Amino acid sequence: MNSYQKVKTHIFRILQDKQREKGLLEIDDISREVGNTEELIAQLGLDTFAQILSIENLLPLNQSDFTRMKKDLETHFDVKMNEGVLIQGNEQQNRDTTWWSNKSKLELDNYYWDRYKEYLKESLPPEVVKTIDDDTDVVMDNIENPVIDSFSRFGMVVGHVQSGKTANYSSLVCKAADAGYKFIVVIAGGINNLRDQTQERLNEAFVGIDRGKQVGVGSLNRSKLPISLTTVQKDFNTTDADKNSQGLNFDNINTPILLVIKKNTSTLTSVIVWLKNQYKNKIPNHAMLVIDDESDYASVNTNEEEDPTTINKKIRTLLEVFHKSAYVAYTATPYANIFIDHEVGAYENIYVDKKVKSANISEDLFPNDFIYALDAPSNYFGARKIFLDTNGKYLVPISDYLEDIPSTHKKDFELLSIPESLYEAMRVFVLNVAIRKLRGQGDKHNSMLIHATRFTAVHQKFYFHVDNYIESLKSNIIAYGSLPNPSEQSSLIQSLKDTFELRYLTLEEDAKPIWSDLLGSIVSTIESIVIREVHQDKKIDLEYRIERPTNAIVIGGTSLSRGYTLEGLSVSYFLRNTVFYDTLMQMGRWFGYRIGYQDLCKIYMSETMIDNFAQIIESTEDLMLDFKMMAKLKRTPNDFGLSVKNHPNSLLQVTAKNKLKNTTQYTHSMNLNGHLKETVRFNKDNKIHQKNFEVIKKLIFELASDKLIFVKKSFLWKGIDKSYVVDFLEKFETYQTDSIGAKNLMPIKHIQEYVNTIDTTWDIALYSGSEKEILFSDEVKIQTELRRSNYTDFKYYYQLGGRKLSQGNPEYIVLSQKDIDDINSREFPKGEKTKYVRSKLKNPILMLHILSTPSTDILPAFGICFPNNGLSETQTVEYTINKRKLQELRMDEESYDDK
Numbered sequence: 001m002n003s004y005q006k007v008k009t010h011i012f013r014i015l016q017d018k019q020r021e022k023g024l025l026e027i028d029d030i031s032r033e034v035g036n037t038e039e040l041i042a043q044l045g046l047d048t049f050a051q052i053l054s055i056e057n058l059l060p061l062n063q064s065d066f067t068r069m070k071k072d073l074e075t076h077f078d079v080k081m082n083e084g085v086l087i088q089g090n091e092q093q094n095r096d097t098t099w100w101s102n103k104s105k106l107e108l109d110n111y112y113w114d115r116y117k118e119y120l121k122e123s124l125p126p127e128v129v130k131t132i133d134d135d136t137d138v139v140m141d142n143i144e145n146p147v148i149d150s151f152s153r154f155g156m157v158v159g160h161v162q163s164g165k166t167a168n169y170s171s172l173v174c175k176a177a178d179a180g181y182k183f184i185v186v187i188a189g190g191i192n193n194l195r196d197q198t199q200e201r202l203n204e205a206f207v208g209i210d211r212g213k214q215v216g217v218g219s220l221n222r223s224k225l226p227i228s229l230t231t232v233q234k235d236f237n238t239t240d241a242d243k244n245s246q247g248l249n250f251d252n253i254n255t256p257i258l259l260v261i262k263k264n265t266s267t268l269t270s271v272i273v274w275l276k277n278q279y280k281n282k283i284p285n286h287a288m289l290v291i292d293d294e295s296d297y298a299s300v301n302t303n304e305e306e307d308p309t310t311i312n313k314k315i316r317t318l319l320e321v322f323h324k325s326a327y328v329a330y331t332a333t334p335y336a337n338i339f340i341d342h343e344v345g346a347y348e349n350i351y352v353d354k355k356v357k358s359a360n361i362s363e364d365l366f367p368n369d370f371i372y373a374l375d376a377p378s379n380y381f382g383a384r385k386i387f388l389d390t391n392g393k394y395l396v397p398i399s400d401y402l403e404d405i406p407s408t409h410k411k412d413f414e415l416l417s418i419p420e421s422l423y424e425a426m427r428v429f430v431l432n433v434a435i436r437k438l439r440g441q442g443d444k445h446n447s448m449l450i451h452a453t454r455f456t457a458v459h460q461k462f463y464f465h466v467d468n469y470i471e472s473l474k475s476n477i478i479a480y481g482s483l484p485n486p487s488e489q490s491s492l493i494q495s496l497k498d499t500f501e502l503r504y505l506t507l508e509e510d511a512k513p514i515w516s517d518l519l520g521s522i523v524s525t526i527e528s529i530v531i532r533e534v535h536q537d538k539k540i541d542l543e544y545r546i547e548r549p550t551n552a553i554v555i556g557g558t559s560l561s562r563g564y565t566l567e568g569l570s571v572s573y574f575l576r577n578t579v580f581y582d583t584l585m586q587m588g589r590w591f592g593y594r595i596g597y598q599d600l601c602k603i604y605m606s607e608t609m610i611d612n613f614a615q616i617i618e619s620t621e622d623l624m625l626d627f628k629m630m631a632k633l634k635r636t637p638n639d640f641g642l643s644v645k646n647h648p649n650s651l652l653q654v655t656a657k658n659k660l661k662n663t664t665q666y667t668h669s670m671n672l673n674g675h676l677k678e679t680v681r682f683n684k685d686n687k688i689h690q691k692n693f694e695v696i697k698k699l700i701f702e703l704a705s706d707k708l709i710f711v712k713k714s715f716l717w718k719g720i721d722k723s724y725v726v727d728f729l730e731k732f733e734t735y736q737t738d739s740i741g742a743k744n745l746m747p748i749k750h751i752q753e754y755v756n757t758i759d760t761t762w763d764i765a766l767y768s769g770s771e772k773e774i775l776f777s778d779e780v781k782i783q784t785e786l787r788r789s790n791y792t793d794f795k796y797y798y799q800l801g802g803r804k805l806s807q808g809n810p811e812y813i814v815l816s817q818k819d820i821d822d823i824n825s826r827e828f829p830k831g832e833k834t835k836y837v838r839s840k841l842k843n844p845i846l847m848l849h850i851l852s853t854p855s856t857d858i859l860p861a862f863g864i865c866f867p868n869n870g871l872s873e874t875q876t877v878e879y880t881i882n883k884r885k886l887q888e889l890r891m892d893e894e895s896y897d898d899k
Contacts, residue, residue: 003059004440008069010053011037015077019126025077034070064510068439068596075595079125081377084135084157085631087640092142092369100140104179111224112174112256115217116205120167128164128377135374136171142370143326146180146287152319153326156367156637159374160382161332161585162565162592166198168374169291169330170205177206177226177256182286183322184256185271187315189294190263192235193534193542197565198293199232199260206258226256236261238274250283263292268314275321287324290315292365294331312365329367333585333620371637373627381594383585383617386603387610393506396421396604405452407577413453415461422450422573425604426469426553427499429571432600433529433551434521436568438513441596442525445544445567446551449589452575454557456535462555467531470553474526481523496522507599529553565589570597574605584609585616607792607799615745615803619649625831629870646671646876648747670750671876674838674868678805678847679746679861681735682798688733692860695731696766696848699724700776703764708779711813713768715780718814718843719761725846726755732862735797745803751864753877764846765813767806771852784852791853798855805863810847811837838868 011033018033019025041049041061050058088097120129144151159165173184188198203209204216207228214222227248229241236259245257261267275283292315319325376382386394398421405415429448436444450462473492480489487494497515504512513521528549532542534556544550544567554566557576572590590603626643630636646669683689702724709716729752736748766776769785776782785807792799812820819840828836844866851859 002440002442003057003061004065004069005443006055006058007037007041007061008072008440010055011069011073012076015073019077024127027074027078030073030077031070034066034073038066065440067510072596075379076125079127079377079379081125081128081131082375083131084138084372084374085628086138086142086370086372087627087631087635087637088142088370089368089636089638093634095144097141099145100175100179101137104145105137105140105175108178110175110178111221112177112206112226113171115221116171116174118220119205119217120171124167125377125379131375131377132164132168132171135372136168136175139172139328139370139372140175140179142372143176143289143328144287144324146176146182146324148324150323151325153369154365154367155327155370155372156329156331157372157374159330159332160376160380160591161588163332163374163376163380163382164593165293165330165332165374166201167205169293169328170202172291172328173202173206173258173289176289180287181289181326182250182253182256183259183283183288184291185259185261185288185318186291186293187263187268188260192262194294195235195260195262196232199228199230202258202260203228203232224255226258228258228260230258230260236267236271236274238270238277241274250279250286253286263294263311265310265314268311268318272314272318272321275318279321282323283321284323286322287326288319288322290319290325290327292327292329315365327365329365333616366641367637369637371627371640373624379593379595380591381598381601382591383588383613384621386590387614387617392610394601394603395610396425396503396602397607397610398604399606401452401575401606405575407575409453409455409458411455411457413455413458413461415458415465418462418465421604422452422466423469423495424499424503425450425571425573425602426466427473427496428503428602429553430473430522430526430529431496431500431504431518432570432597433525434518435513435600436570436597437521437525438517439511439596443549445549447566447569448553448571448573449566449569450553450555450573451557451587451589452573454576456557459533459535459555459557463531463533466553466555470529470531474529477523477526481519481526486519493519503602504600511599525551531555565592568597570594570601572603572605574603574609577606577609584612588613607794611799611801611803615649618803619647621831622649623647625835643671645669648672648675648677648750649745667878667880668750669876669878670747672750672754672866673876674835674866676806676810676838676863676865677746677751678803678863679734680800680803680805682859682861683733683735684797684855686856689856689859692732693850693858695728696850696860696862697776699728699764699848700766700780705779711765713782714813715766715768715782716813717764720764722755722760722762724764725762726752728846728862729755732860750877754866757877761843762846763814763843764848765810766848767810767813769850769852772857774850774858782850784850784858787851787853787859791855793855798853798859805849805861806847809837810863811841811845811865814843814845815840835868838865839870841865841867843867 014033015025015030018029044052046058046060050056117129117133120132124132139155139157142153142155144153157165157168159168169186173186176184186198186202188195200210206217207226208214208216208218208222209225210232227244229244230236231240234240248255248257259271261271315327319327398419400421401419404417404419406413426448429446433446436442436446450466452462453459473496476490476492480486480493483489487497496519500515500518528551530550530552532538532540532552532554534542534554542550542552542554550567566589569590569592574587576587590601594601623644627640630640630643648670703717703720707717707719709718729748734746734748736746766780766782767785768782771784771786774782774784787800791801815823815837823833823837823840826833826836844864847863847865849861849863851861853859
């Protein structure tokens, strides 16, 4: 521990004591204690201060150290986290769902939870610990009291990627054990490294022992030890299970049993067979809890060996072994479990005592009983903060990789060179490690992620290039880094300096080191950097040990995509391409908590992937707003499932997730209620632009002038017959990568179906900007709208940044001044203002725009805004997708890293 950490730990303990006395702390409390300590050191002198507090080897700290210390402490103590939101099934709403929080929790010993709660307080802000307690009380209330004679419950907890779901379900494990659940199974994804990591964390949270040594909660209290039939080194197998169960059976068991298993058919079958050999009939007296971590994995169409339908059946068979069982799925996307393949079977054949026996299968895994959506703490470094709220300061858009690494390549691809952007990303990582040491975080882990291919063989080729470059940096820095004018001696050191000056412009002055200090830190840290591959054929394991920091550049693919945590991740180089929401979000290993170094984080990815992530975030937030409304209205998980499936941005997700490979056609429902759909991608053919301009011009010419309203510089026609819109949509040529518009957010076929089937009049708006003047008629004259900074010229199309065509509040054009004043007088939770504005609309709006861009003087575009009628299904339309169109949507269904 360095001097910075020693002084910070001293203040941290004072603040903890104050918190116990007064509850939640204010920022002023933190500022006061940091100021008091700084003043005390100045008054007493450093040596006397250190002697009084028994701190050895204390070195002087400067003003910027105390400023940063205050910020670090604020990120721990000044953290807000709200409770989650619950929706329940119809039957669940009529059950007693307070059995735990109002009765059992108050009466029982709560040994496992109390112990883990004390352990959590050492690392998590108090408000976060309290919210975890409250959240898991709700889940406990909904999984059923284990003393009840017979039950089966199915629920889902929706969290955020890398936001602390493990701490949440670890708390659930502890409380379930306290309540009397005796058999607890955690299914931890489909790859070994994730299962191993999950076992390690549950050892710290619940078991208390790892490889014979006390860990985590074991250092607080070991009077009760659960039995774990799995270890960090070994997944479940019957031989070790017989040995570790110590002769217990389900007639005499008093101690909770834990299994942390990989999600594959052989392991699940082994557990089922072992239980059947232990107890021939259904186990009647004890309850089982199954926690399915990264549960969306079972809904993804993976390779044939791990067919999700088979895994689904195995989990259901396992649940049927007990008379009393609860299944809780944990996921980071609300799309995941909604798309489970709902093939419910009656039984399957398994081998028990070398004989084929038929095993019953429980009902499907859909969360019929409850869904609970977790909030994220205010210090969570999440998707919105990265992709939407910070003007892209964490993002480095790249395109130079295409010549070196084609988006589609085979496993025998020869990687002859790597792009300059990857070299730069490695330099940023070297700089980050050094900066964190200067900030007093030299004892913390640091990681860089390179996720550029799914092929193991190509990972190994990346390793060759990455290792060569890092070794060259090491030799240059060691040889010249301590000499005068090192940048003149070494072009590699000069490139580090250039990268520092380019990529660290947004650092606050007190957080930005001077180059000479930074180079000195690089000299002392560069040799600690290692390269590690994470895949099935890795030669050296990636390890994060408590006793020494790991500074690792990590190369991998799918093995890093689902739940695996890279400690201290500050640089990500990401080239994988998928549009599937659950897959893409799980690949985002950069989400999480970056206390003390969030400002150093950089993510290198293509403009297209940045756009895809932003789309997911907006779609997910929109669905979660619906979720909160459903909770208030006592709607059910089935209602939410329907909402997800019918969401306009779910079209591609549904067609991919359902088993449609041999289907001749598929009818997809879409609810356009309260949505704005806009053209944001455009053909590069000027003839098409001219044709579309004529389509708009013709429409304006045909609209009745007596319905024309002049609104500031723009124009509006109200109460227009839908035939005008039908004709417009038939003639306006949009850019389509597929014929139904699933991939570019303009689901044109569903919109046309809406116009044809929904009997309503329309409003039509023509917006004006401030650029080139366009004369449509004597009455209608506008100026084009300029799009320059948020506009990208791709190889085959133009695209507007942020997937937005309109700006500001385009719906205001049809509202009365009274409605606008009402809206402006209100305060709205994030995301709810738009829904409220669209609830004021009487008609759908066809929004017409003429843009000016760096590539073209006139770029016609349009959007359609649909009124928001609450949770009404009145604006749901169906469109039948035939086999040919389904084939257009087949893309990037990836699984494990292929050899």
